Amino acid sequence: MIVYLHGFNSSPQSHKAQVLKRHMEERGLGGEFACPRLPVSARAAVSTIEEVVAGRPSVCYVGSSLGGFYATYLVEKQGGKAVLINPAIDPHVGLRAYLGPQKNLYTDEPYELTEKYLEEWRALFVPQISPERYLLLVETGDEVLDYRRAVARFAGAEQVVVPGGDHSLQSFPQHLARLLSFAGH
Numbered sequence: 001m002i003v004y005l006h007g008f009n010s011s012p013q014s015h016k017a018q019v020l021k022r023h024m025e026e027r028g029l030g031g032e033f034a035c036p037r038l039p040v041s042a043r044a045a046v047s048t049i050e051e052v053v054a055g056r057p058s059v060c061y062v063g064s065s066l067g068g069f070y071a072t073y074l075v076e077k078q079g080g081k082a083v084l085i086n087p088a089i090d091p092h093v094g095l096r097a098y099l100g101p102q103k104n105l106y107t108d109e110p111y112e113l114t115e116k117y118l119e120e121w122r123a124l125f126v127p128q129i130s131p132e133r134y135l136l137l138v139e140t141g142d143e144v145l146d147y148r149r150a151v152a153r154f155a156g157a158e159q160v161v162v163p164g165g166d167h168s169l170q171s172f173p174q175h176l177a178r179l180l181s182f183a184g185h
Contacts, residue, residue, distance in 0.1 A: 004062045009102060065145070069087060086147065135157065144167040145167065
């Protein structure tokens with residue numbers, strides 16, 4: 001099963017989620033794809049993801065930005081693999097600048113980002129990772145997160161560093177075959 005985990009203020013309607021879903025459906029793998037809507041709360045998001053993968057013997061997460069942070073936590077806690085797309089490393093630090101009123105980019109749902117959410121993310125930070133479980137996809141032009149932090153954090157993992165681009169990973173469609181192969185499809 002491939003489980004796409006969207007980023008902060010995103011949703012299952014995000015471009016990459018839809019591209020991957022379509023790609024898998026075209027290959028007869030639509031039943032092996034899931035993309036849950038993740039709540040803002042880290043605890044609630046992890047619980048949602050765990051419900052989706054319950055009873056699945058083999059899971060590969062595809063995590064974009066904050067979804068990459070969740071994927072890392074889940075892989076280290078429960079096993080499996082993850083393809084990380086411009087992943088957040090420490091959202092409890094990086095998202096501090098966004099404290100206050102927020103709005104989901106896809107649903108327009110308003111909410112307040114508080115210290116409570118930062119603390120939940122801090123509690124999920126995994127200091128040591130198993131590099132062989134990851135495929136890292138980053139673009140050097142990421143305007144939101146410094147790609148070099150991800151390259152350093154996931155040293156030893158399979159890595160694809162694309163010059164230019166941005167936080168959305170413009171080159172994503174070019175990596176779909178490699179992603180499916182890494183996931184075992």
